[in-house]
Amino acid sequence: MEFSDEASLQAFAQSLAPHLQAGDILLLDGDLGAGKTSFTKGLARGLGIADYIKSPTFTIIREYPDGTLPLYHMDLYRLENGGAGDLGLEEYFEGDGVSVVEWPDFLGEATPEDYLLIHFLKDPDDDHKRTLTFEAVGPRAKALLATIQA
Template sequence: MEFDNETQLQAFATALADKLVPGDVLLLDGDLGAGKTSFTKGLAVGLGINDPIKSPTFTIVREYQDGRLPLYHMDIYRLEDGGAEDLGLEEYFEGDGVSVVEWPEFLRSALPETYVLIHFLKDDHDDDKRTLTFEAVGERAQQLIADLH
């Protein structure tokens, strides 16, 4: 899917939020500035969360509880040398909310059983454009991807 600007990207994420159920996990893969946190802001709007969404780079996990579903926003970048397995992230992944993970390549063996991996790609010629591609692992993730099309 292609998006011409941040507004379109956030609108898509807002619409996607309506389809999410407890235990859904979205893994966001992309370079710095690719739109991962902006996407998460759109999800939060769609979930009815009014708190400002900030990147959890230094806290690893930020919890937002005031929406239709809780939102667990994770940034695993600081765990590039390991340690994600020791954080108990499965409690979030299997919990009552939606988990969004930036830099999922550092999860390694802590990956959940089912998830949607979203790849963010910035356009080389237009800094506002983004292309998102989706990979589904597990039955629920496949259903969610099918609902997007």
């Protein structure tokens, strides 16, 4: 899927939010500035979360409990040398909300069994354009991907 600007990317994420369920896991993969946090802002808006969404790069996990579903926004960039397995992420993954994980390559053994992986690619000729591709692992993620493709 191609998006011409940040607003269209956020609108897509906002439209995805009503299809999410407790325990859904979205893994966001892409370079710095590819739109992962921007996507999460739209998702939060779609979940009815009014809080300001910012990257949890230094805190690792930010919790937003006040939507139709809680949102758990994780940024594992600082864990490139390991440590994700010590954070108890499975409590979030198996919990009552939606988990969004930036930099999922650093999950290691903490990688869940069912997730939707979203790849973010910046257009080298247009800094505003993004292309998203999707990979579904597990039955729930496959159902979610089918919803996106419909």
